Amino acid sequence: MASFAALEDTDGVRLTWNVWPNSRIEATKCVIPFASIYTPCKRIQGLSVMEYPPVPCKTCGAILNPHVRSDFNSHQWTCPFCHTRNHFPAQYRGITADYQPPELYAGCATIEYQMPAGNVLPPAYVFIIDTSVAEDELRACVASLTQALTTLPEYTQVGLVTYGTHVHVHELGYSECAKAYVFQGSREYAPQQIVDQLGLGTKMAARKGPGQAQMMPPQAPPGARFIQPISECEFTINAALDELMHDAFPRLSEHRPNRCTGTAVQVAACLMGAALPAGACAARMLLFVGGPSTEGAGKVVDRELSEPIRSHEDLAKDRAPHYKKARRFFDGVAVQLVQQQHSLDVFACALDQVGLAEMKPVVDMTGGVVVQTDTFHNPVFKESLKRMFVAPGPEVSSLETASNATFEVIPSRGVKVAGLLGPASPTDRKGPNISDTPVGIGGTTQWKLAGLDVNTSLCTFYEIVAAQSKDAAGQDPSLNQQFYIQFITKYLHANGSLRTRVTTITRKWTTGEDTQTLISGFDQEAAAVAMTRLTTFKMETEEDFDATRWIDRTLIRLATRFGEYQKEQPQSFTLAENMSYYPQFMFNLRRSQFVQVFGNSPDETANCRLYLNRESTIEALTMIQPQLMAFAYTEAGYRPYPVLLDVESIQPDRILLLDSFFYVVVFHGTTIAQWRKAGYHLQEQHADFRNHLEAPKAEAAKILQRRFPVPRLVDCDQNGSQARFLLARLNPSSTYSTQTSMSAEMIMTDDVSLSVFMDHLRKLATSG
Structure with missing residues (x-):
């Protein structure tokens, strides 16, 4: 296990199996799926950062790496994935066996390329604040947010949306007096309606008179009225935060507060989509919510306290009247944010539920984060919010968020990509390396990540389709061959530069009968994590899925296949050291909050x-x-x-x-x-x-x-x-x-x- 952890420190990769059988039939006998867990932005000591573009293969798109076969006499290299011969570019003409570029060094299996950003805008944050909370809670939330604003650079763009019974979009570009656009919380809007009512649509922009056009600089886009650099709106946003008050609309004592969380998220998403070009900057929405949504789209529960908020039993027995409709609504918001490459972060500070189960696809697909606690006074909320923005230091670490990323996996021949489990969404990239049996987010070899950080890890599943063959001497020609997998992550770095991180790993094929070699490459920690992700995915997507029974059956099959024992003699059973802790992991998984939802x-x-x-x-x-x-x-x-x-x-x-x-x-x-x-x-x-x-x-x-x-x-x-x-x-x-x-x-x-x-x-x- 120590060696596998060391490999992760070097390249950010863990594999469930580090030796793979060379045939489809033998692969099915391994029980545990073949998967990789890769951290694209992991901090790697001594990582080489090149200030020139990577060199791709003209056929499969794989990037030049230490595993290519180089012919320095003809200035060509052969791709290990598709075996295509490629010419080195002109700037590589002087290389020799003794003078090679860093990407050909054996120690540079992971390398990063940095290119200057073109028309990248400064990062943007839109804060969505729930004003239906108690006055002291609102003041605590505003105090933490005001402190966080002081840590942001002056060029950072910010916007402000508040909501309770109605949604208020504050116009920060109008400093003469407080000005906001109001949306009815109980009404459902089409995205284009929101854009038009904010004056960001083409029709509304055409109606503006000469006097209105002069209020903003001619070169400023219409959305600059709502999302502005801190240097230009610091006084306006601080004044708006200071003047925030508890939602003024009255409510009956036996009713929950009016709270239109879904409408507020939709309005903020449309605002960011119209005001910020897609993929032009790192953009995040930060939702501060203190209770369940009771109004409009995305409603979780009615205002009457006589209706309890849904539980796991209600969801299982289809007794949650608002759940499916709210989930469909947030699925639509998730698709919109993925297209815009914007993230949603949720700070849920309430003793009651806030509807996070309904909002889960939005956070998951956009790479957002969640902070869940009981009150805005809690240090968990205050410290977590602070770390969203502060620079990392020797004592306190920060997220170091990146954005607008694409993640691509290129496997060797004989291996197909089945799918991915992680905070990502699929693209329409097709190719011959895609498995017909999807696992998780499948049907592609490339995914989009609107937001990611140094801890974001992606679990990719593979299908082995190689057919075992024999040569004239009866030997398997692939025994001594390696297979390769390359991970290509293109993203916008926190410092504003465009980067491409390339990690190329190689492992060995073996025959399925050689169980000892297979066991020696088994990473029980990575296998436990991959199986847990797969279990929770099945629990959410498959009806009547019995997680405990499935975990037990899988473990029994694994023990039967790879354990050493004499039949009908339980006391003779032993597992190799590489597998000895795996049953213990599964025992704790069965009892964990991922499988046992009772009480949560x-x-x-x-x-x-x-x-x-x-x-x-x-x-x-x-x-x-x-x-x-x-x-x-x-x-x-x-x-x-x-x-x-x-x-x-x-x-x-x-x-x-x-x-x-x-x-x-x-x-x-x-x-x-x-x-x-x-x-x-x-x-x-x-x-x-x-x-x-x-x-x-x-x-x-x-x-x-x-x-x-x-x-x-x-x-x-x-x-x-x-x-x-x-x-x-x-x-x-x-x-x-x-x-x-x-x-x-x-x-x-x-x-x-x-x-x-x-x-x-x-x-x-x-x-x-």
Whole structure:
């Protein structure tokens, strides 16, 4: 596993299998799909950035890379993907075997090309603020947003849309007095109607009189009235934010506030589409919402409190009257934003659901981010918003967002691209390398990403179609051959330059009978993440899909195929080291929030799946199987060390730190909690105990500083109410039905433990 992680640090790629069988039939016996998890904008130390365009193959479009066969005498190179001979361009005439360009070096499998941007505009942000929240919530939201605006460069373009009962589009280019265009929240609009009413359509522009035309500079586009550089509208937007008030329209006490979230998002999307040329700049909409939508398109629930907001059971039994209509509406908005290459980010700060499950396709397809918490006062919201804009530093990391990207996969002959799971949308690129059996977003080898960052990871699935063959001597000619996969990502960098990152990897073919070679190339961490993405995709797209049953059957087939055992003797069953942790990953997946939705709202489930679909292998694995650490004294002070994710790890004199990606738990055993309550850490003679208490907090602070969104920090004691955050993720080896207690804690559950799960797996795998 360490070697596979090292490969990811070098090229940003993890493969579920690093050795592939050389025939379609043998590939189907491998059970786990052949997939890659690639992070296009991963920070790679020592990455070469060339300031000239890449050299493509004239036939397949693959970029010049270290795996080509170069003939320096004839100044030609042979593409390893389609075997076409290409001429080196004129600027490469002087190269020799001893003097080669960097893209031919073996250590430059990943390389980046930087070209000066042409007519690229400064980045643009349109803020969509919910004014139906309580006054103190609105003030907290405005305060955080005002602070964030101070961190943006003066050339950054900004716009402001507020909504409650109605939608207000603020005209920032009119500084004489506050001016806004108002849309009725309960009415459904066609996109062209919105554009025309804002005066951005051709007809409205033609009606303007001479006096109106002189209000803006002749060269300024009509949309400049609404989206302007901060240097020109700083006073206007700050004044508009300061004067924002709670939605003035009255509501009955037994009614929810009037809130037209869907209409506001649609209006902002149309505004950005008309005011900003598609793909001309990095453009994002930031939605700040504090409750469910109760008006207009995208409505989640009626205003009457007597109607409860939909649950997972309601969705499963088709008892959510607004869900399908709202989902269709947001699907249309998603398509519009993809065409415009604009992203939607959602900051959902409410105790109730806000309709994130309905908005999920918009966020997912446009590469947006979600921050979900209970209030705008919460540090999770404040810190996450700040990191959207601040430059990365030694202590705090930022997203370093890129935009307007296209991602293309070029495989070797014998391999076809089945599809992709990730925050992307398909293009109409066709070709011979496309599988007839799509997985996820299929039917193409190229996808668009409106927004991506340093953590965005794309999971691509492949189909092996090579036919096993023998030569005259009866040997397989492909045994010693390599296959290749190239990832080409073209994107607009955060600094405004146009970049192309090219990663070319090579792996080895083998015969299907050589199971030991196949096992040696199995990456169980990448396989667990790919299977989890595939499981959640099937849960959302296939009716009556039993995720737990499918996971169990897949695991049993894998164990039967690659385990070592004697038939009908479960105690003889063993798995190779490269596969030994995979059953444990599947055990935790079965119990995770991705599969078990009971106790979670549809919005919480949507948020979890959104981040699973975009995070890197290590971060996604943390969501599936959280990391649990205890603290021990060393000469350098108290340091964390890993312990089993099991209830037996709870001890009275131990402090535990759980990292589950979405929240971080600092858990104190009963003895530690009693000592702290007695104030021992405040006494000078117990300075060592004080350091013991501070060590996990310092470690938790490091996790909070490097991760986006900022996780929730839970500080709790054994037997306390918030201890449930830890107990819910532990292996229940000690329960009320256990005859002998093995730990200081007991979990009240009917779930089977890992040992029972493994016993069943051994029995079923060896039964044939």
